[in-house]
Amino acid sequence: MRMENVQDAVLVRQYIEGKEYALEVLINRHKQKIYSFIFSKVMDKDITEDVFQDTFIKVIRTLKKGKYNEEGKFLPWVMRIAHNLVIDHFRKNKRMPKFQSRNDFDIFDVISNGADSTETEMILSQVHADVKRLVEELPEDQKQVLKMRIYKEMSFKEIAEQTEVSINTALGRMRYALINLRKIIEQHNIILTDN
Template sequence: MFNAETLNDNMLVQKFIDGDQFALEELINRHKNRVFTYIVLIVKNHQLAEDIFQDTFIKVIRSLKTGKYTENGKFVSWVLRIAHNLIIDHFRKEKLLSTTSNDDTEMDLFNSQKYSDENIEDRLVYEQITEDVRKLIDLLPEDQRQVIIMRHYMGLSFKEISKQTDVSINTALGRMRYALINLRKIIEKNNLHLTKI
């Protein structure tokens, strides 16, 4: 047995990888409130939040056991990112995903192809564009990626984003602006096309 208070997250991760189950329990206890609160504030459903919370840590455990964890010093950010992705997957499955925005710059980027239920080809093109944009988002710095996901994939207001990321609304807006600028730079640099010709 060990004194958990003397160990940081990285030490606990390593102890779990080495076979110490108590280390995993301590990691979960240390961060469960933050992770669950984060999820429930977004999905606004306690039962659903519990399901996603459980799935999050199942994925955490599998990733740790298979050596996929490489986020030294960023354990809780990594866990929240896993929760992010699971929430997005849920919204997609429930067809609640929305990328609408009142900002013309944002609309140009995220709605470059209109959905058409009557045209299968257009629908497939739209899905591919959505996936391409998501891959580009993954190239952004973590703070910019976080705000763009929370805004466009989770539908949060900038006030909600500022509360959940513990920054001012102006900072959240600034991160969004820089994220869009950087996305455009990536698109231009790689000569990518997000609109159907």
């Protein structure tokens, strides 16, 4: 029997029974949908990769512990895990995206998500490119701190250690970077919206 024709539930059972290849088939089968869903929420390739990997680490742990009981609903279950990890990511970074405020998870929200997000994706991509270009106009020390904080998600303690300055100096540089960035945005008459 060809693996493409095997149902998810059968593959899950095979994986639980120790057949590692079954998980690989499941990942390959659903990778595109799960990856696209995560990317549509975080809009960053590196973060998407991290969340995708974390999703399957959680899937593997749950399956290995024998705690999987979503018989026949593998994809919605994995999507729910990915959805929760995306929320965790934004909570950790104190930036919550606009999720629908319902407690139940609907797979149709995910599937219909891709159609109208191409335009949004292009607009956001352009805004990100504009912001990155503006960041390049900052003084070097401010630009360095801003990139470490925003793009590398480093703490001010880590930034201070890596740049060999005090935490207060790192905080000050970040503050001036944001002030100067606002001035540059006003000079260029750029309107950054989140709609």
